[in-house]
Amino acid sequence: MRIIENQKFVGVTVYIDDTLYLNCTFETCTLIYGAGDGGWRKSRFVGKQNVVFIGAAQRVHTFMKLFGMIQEPAPEAPIPESGGFVN
Numbered sequence: 001m002r003i004i005e006n007q008k009f010v011g012v013t014v015y016i017d018d019t020l021y022l023n024c025t026f027e028t029c030t031l032i033y034g035a036g037d038g039g040w041r042k043s044r045f046v047g048k049q050n051v052v053f054i055g056a057a058q059r060v061h062t063f064m065k066l067f068g069m070i071q072e073p074a075p076e077a078p079i080p081e082s083g084g085f086v087n
Contacts, residue, residue, distance in 0.1 A: 001037060033057050 005022040014021075014029050017036030021043050028047035035056035053061045064070045 035060065 002019045003022060004019060004024060006024065007021070008025040008027070009029050010027045012029055014026065014031050016031055016033045016038040019038045021040040024040065024043045026043065026045045026049060028049070030050040030052060032052050032054060034054045061070070065072075
């Protein structure tokens, strides 16, 4: 897994899979997630992020919505500063 530390991303597309972002800032980015390991620690999100699910993540997201297991988040819902999908 790749580790990226102390970077600021502004208005770019960021791939979450196979990358751990440590102490990074994401400002109005598009976050792409395909169900692989990855995530962030001690990072912050500024402005509205666009989250896109691809591949397996998209299929699981669609399945869960179909059965009412998740709902689309409110447009102003924050993304947690820590967490992610690292195993």
